[in-house]
Amino acid sequence: MDAELFPRNRTEIAPGAVHLPDWLTPERQHGLVEACRDWARPPAGLRTVRTPGGGTMTSRQVCLGRHWYPYGYASTVVDGDGAPVKKFPAWLGELGRQAVRDAFVNDAPTGEGPAAGAEAPPYATALTYDIALINFYDADARMGMHRDSDEKSDAPVVSLSLGDTCVFRFGNTESRGRPYTDVELRSGDLFVFGGASRLAHHGVPRVHAGTAPPDLGLTGRLNITLRVSGFPTADPVTG
């Protein structure tokens, strides 16, 4: 690990919102980048998202389990090639549960990947993650302040970062403005927001180009958020 003047520790940014630096091992990061490359291929691959006002999002996106479009979920790419959304793999759901377990255990280690045998909060094992939104950011991409509010479940959102470092702005539930906290998310970092922070506004005002770990083989930034849809008709996941 790089020598740091100030070590990066587990930090509770707001009630229910936790940053765990270096949660993913380099090997796990590599595996996730490879998986993202596969998911990004058509059909139902990486696409530019058009907003109802006629704008476009600068990050590009691919979804698993359910297709997100502004502002809802569908089983096909209704605002793209029309193909069925790719399956959400069971192993990704297990990673989501592990993330929640580690995020809400105070002494979760960092730099060693998921903690083995950490005691789970009682609800963590029952969380059925079934949606992934994967955003790819090039050097100029941003994401405006928004809330993740199209899910019908209040389960925590699990966010995994790969590649370039970004500024992640984590705000409040009332407005897109202050108060907010800017957090640097680097490759391998985990951020989980649930509880009182589940509907907090957040965004990505800046990506620091060229900061990805050289060995990762990724130019740009990938972010994977795992969500529980809470939809009664959610398709079963596959391995």
Ligand SMILES: O=C(O)CCC(=O)C(=O)O
């Ligand atoms: O890229 C990020 O870190 C945040 C992504 C996000 O907020 C979203 O996908 O809803």
Ligand SMILES: [Fe+2]
């Ligand atoms: Fe979001």
